[in-house]
Amino acid sequence: MSATANIVHEAVEIDVDLLETSANHLICLIKPTWVSKKIIFKKLGTDDNNIYYSVYPNDHEDEKHGVVVKVYPRNSDVYTDHQKELELIEQFFHHGIAPRILLTFINGYFSSYILGQTLSIKEDHTHQLISQKLAEFHSISLKFKNGLHFVDKLKQFIDLFTKKNINLHNRLIEIKEEQEKSIDKNPSVFTTLKSAIGLNTTPTLALTLEQLELQLKDTTWATLSTEIDFIQSIFETNWSKHNLPMVLCLNNMNIHNFLYDSKNKTMSIIDFDHCSYNYFLIDIISYFLEIAKDDYDNNYPQRHIQK
Template sequence: ERGYIHRPTAAAAVRCLSIAVDENNVLPGALQLIRELRPRWETERVKTKLFTDGITNKLMACYTQEDMMDAVLVRVYGRKTELFVDRENELKNFLVLRAHDCAPKLYCTFQNGLCYEFIPGMALGPEHVRDCVYVIGYRLVAQEMAKMHAIHANGSLLKPNLWHRLRKYFYIVKTELIVKASNSSLHQEVPSLEVLEEELAWMKEFLSQLGSPIVLCHNDLLCKNIIYRETEGDVRFIDYEYAGYNYQAFDIGNHFNEFAGVSEVDYNLYPCRETQLQWLRHYLQAYKQLSQKDQGGRGVVVSDEELDMLYVQVNQFALASHFLWACWALIQARYSTIDFNFLSYAGIRFKQYFQRKPVVTALEMLK
């Protein structure tokens, strides 16, 4: 059920450098990579910027121009992230998305990371994606997601990666963390294994029958992974390590969950029904137009029934997003060297899952 992405046949081979970068001291390894990738750059002229927003990997930009237009990004995989990221598939994701103009140039892989093109622009915050006055939050993000989802639309044999990921994360939590945990705060934040196992079985049975299409998803569309390019008047998505075939409604529901933020989570900021319906209408218009190219894309109509069905699916699949990232955060709490309270974050996501479950399961689609 992995739903592996197929590497595009026209994609060029990606350069692979046998260099390892120390995630606790990125600079020396980054400069070593730059000497290989940009041999004409004088090392003493190379400027660097360490980005601190990410909570999975370490990221550094290396550049010589003040406007960073020539920047090369060096992304170093976080400790033990191979437990929940399939790096081979990530590379295929990158190449497929690049082939469809949904990703930057990929310069090379190295032993524990990637180097790729910097996309200049503004990384969005929760206030941008939820402000209805801000065209960014609605039309542009919805359209870019529709563009990605339409890449392999109508693929009847595609399998979602959601259940494989959930089972994998839960197995690690079950075997590596909770059973061996002496940490009392862990048991306070996390429901019992029996409860979690029951919820996992219930989710697969309930969500699988909702009829959400399987499409190529980003699967991690938090606000900082959306770059607004004012001069081009568009947005681009970054960071594809969790990308893969999945339920359309999961990707959107996961994005709506991210309206609440990451560092200071506030689910009062989760979009209301009216906000969601505006967003979803933009999305469906773009998705139908892009995935019905054989009909010329003319005369696309989004019915109230379609809109309502997607609204219900999205809010129900948002439950799986809470559960997935709660398990992910427990694994990160055990292994990550990044300064973030993963255990508290896991507790917040599990709490929201159980609060939202009775609300969203009561939703009914228009007849």
């Protein structure tokens, strides 16, 4: 039986642009006492790829008494297995890592509220708190069948630019049919692709897969795929001989993916979209790069912080 079998599911789709009207019915299924109350929707974070809102009635003192709704980016199912994500979150909940899922719908889910604030990546204590949470996360043993490894996930993204991803090809055709009257008749290839996989909120006229291929003729995706294979060989040849453990990694070390509740002294993880089996060092290196951002020479953490 699936880990999400006992979670209520409604076969409806929420329009994020009409959230207040399209989500009200579902909210009242979770919180029947809110039927006659005005509901407040507050967007969490600034990442358009992770659409989260806190939802709470206006007569409550603050939003911690509410719930959280996540709406999947449009067409994100071409690169993310949302059902597997839900099953992971449900298991993480039982380990005290993730919020409880209250209800799912076609393009998202409601969960219990997560207390906490985003920490400053410039503060040393932030690194300590995140490293402790990460060590706890890496130590969890889950029943995770057919879980993709990190290299497989990388190849999935590369396939977005090739003919291997049939789902994306079909979506591009659908989008073109829907948006032939779009104002933007000459979108860039990356704008088109971002629109197709839900990372672009501005409607664009979709290119066919052949047009995408033509515009990408100078980009050697085959070479890039080969380089990923080379990375994998380095992992297997050099890292495995040192007995580095392969664990379930976040693969998303963005500082906004962590919330700290200073009152209860607890750290929470928000998003699990990119979880996969990986060498634990990859998460750590990813966090170092998150600290450095675009100024690697000046911001990459010094040795005492790395330790």
